[in-house]
Amino acid sequence: MAVEAPEITIRPLADVDIDAITRIDEKVTGIYRPDFWENRVAYYLRRDPEASRVAEQGGRVVGFMLADLRGGEFGLEETSGWIERFGVDPEARGKGIGRKLFDALAEHFKAAGANTLRTFVDTRQKETATFLEAVGFGPSALTALEQKL
Amino acid sequence: MKVETTRIPKKYEDAVGHWVKHNFQDLPLLEKYWDKYFPSDDAYCLCAKLDLSTSQTQEVGDHKGEPKAEDPSQLTEEAAKHLLAIIRAQASTEFGSIQQHQVTLERSPSDQDKFWVLRVMAEELRHGYQMFHMLTSRNWEPLAGVKTEDMVEDVLAMETGSHVLEAFNLPYDSFVDNVVFSGIIDRVGKYQLTMQKVCAYRPFAQSMPPMLREEAFHLATGVVPMRRWLEAAAQGDAFITPEQIQKSLNKWVPRGLEMFGDERGGDTNVKLGFKDMKNRDAQSKYFDEVAKLLHDLNLRFLRARYVSKSPEDIEKMLATLLRERSTVEGTRYDEILKMPHRNFFRRRGEPSFLMVSVEGDPIADVEDYIRHLAQVLPAAYLASRDMAQYRDLVRKVASGEVTREDAAKKSPMMKRKADSVCPCAKGVRWVDTDGGAEKLPQIATNEGTTGAPTFHCP
DSSP, X not given: OOOOOOOEEEEEOOGGGHHHHHXXXXXXXXXXXXXXXXXXXXXXXXXXXXXXXXXXXXXXXXXXXXXXXXXXXXXBOSOEEEEEEEEEOGGGTTSSHHHHHHHHHHHHHHHTTOOOEEOOXXXXXXXXXXXXXXXXXXXXXXXXXXXXX | OOEEEEOOOHHHHHHHXXXXXXXXXXXXXXHHHHHHHSTTSOOOOOSEEEETXXXXXXXXXXTTTSBOBSSGGGSOHHHHHHHHHHHHHHHHHHHHHHHHHHHHGGGOSSHHHHHHHHHHHHHHHHHHHHHHHHHHSSOOHHHHXXXXXXXXXXXXXXXXXXXSSGGGSSOOSSHHHHHHHHHHHHHHHHHHHHHHTTXXXXXXXXXXXXXXXXXXXXXXXXXXXXXXXXXXXXXXXXXXXXXXXXXXXXXXXXXXXXXXOOXXXXXXXXXXXXXXXXXXXXXXXXXXXXXXXXXXXXXXXXXXXXXXXXXXXXXXXXXXXHHHOSOBTTBOGGGSOXXXXXXXXXXXXXXXXXXXXXXXXXOOSHHHHHHHHHHHSOHHXXXXXXXXXXXXXXXXXXXXXSOHHHHHHOOOOSOOOOSOOOTTOSOSOSSXXXXXXXXOOSBOOSOOOTTSOSOOOO
């Protein structure tokens, strides 16, 4: 008899997610960087815990998306939802977790009055770029530039 | 969340401002350095915030599906009095925690830790202000039989030792308490606020989401420094050790468990539609969450000590340490954080005054039990009046002179000032009953008020 997989639930970010997020990042990048994630989670919690979400399956965090609502940067006066970091546990991929996280955030930002979602992507990271395209991101008039020093 | 901000009438705002001058002297410091420690965050706002998108229909209880009350006059006398007790307790915790934090704030090992706690204190002040909005924006007097001014006065007159809940009557021993309190006791606040989101009195329900949003960072203010301290300890720093953190946990977790009320209670809250969980259910969830937090803290400690070990090997090592209660690969059992047993050091609720060790083992002899407490609680806390009273009471329970039930009713009261609480000695009350009848506009403005804190919404 087939065993049904536990349902995936999406909830706001919490302080107790630091370890799980650090672990997902470690699985994806191979780098253990707890200090970095402690700082980022604390930052997003103080900004707005509901603007960042985690996905849980069977009581275990299997994905996260960290974002906030802000404006006034890069000459953009309009307040926009900015997605900075996201990740899905490699063992839990293929279940639409990224899409569920994104939909929850989009709904939150829309309710908060934002008309635009923004993010940056390293186009060399094909998987990330493909995901962002799949959830509806397209090219922006705002282009990321850099200069080596 | 669609949030409306509002302010309380001037005489109450003046009273809060006066209270701040005496109890929260570092608030102006936060204003000065806000942009340095919290760049790009919205400015702090001392105002009441109401989430207008809150349900208009009762979500739980005997009147589920009926409209929520918008005014106390729509509540029964029993319900109004019950809710007022909840509001009073909530307000007491907000002002009480500021009084506790302020004493040891300056001892913080880093400026970041200090300003994070300062922000927590400022937001607790806003939460207290929010509760005063509950008391002062509607007329409770016909149902409560108490004047609004006296209800506000009652809360502002409380000091460490005379607050409603015991967790707010224990002075901090060091900055370790500032941090552990934020991670452990504020977590109870998260549960209470979450349960109260459904409240059948809509203005109270509307108050919860903005408070919860702020509470999330309060928990990080506890958890992140604990993680950093454990990392440092794992690498040899001898100043803040896991043993110190464990002792602080042993001090606060029992008080946190008691903040949910007696394990057998909570039916009235659910029946009246004020909360959506009974005490035991909420307490169990809280217990599990704190246990998970300690598990993660232990992993942080062990991974910092054994950097070349895989996460899986660290998990196995932690399991071995906890199972065998002995030294594993050089790490001692007492370097690992343990969840204090639910029945340990309890003064209220089902297990009140049972003599069990921090690990839940029964202790038959009262003097052995007292010696055990001396080993597992912070040294500075042992030399407190609170502990002296507890020791005397537990001896009376052990000798049969007092029953456990009666002992549980004797809340330690270190201070109780019924009157003349303002140290200025100009008046005997925080709330000025003679002047200040003028009301502020309902929507927040830039106008400051004499004696009031300066932070307000633009």
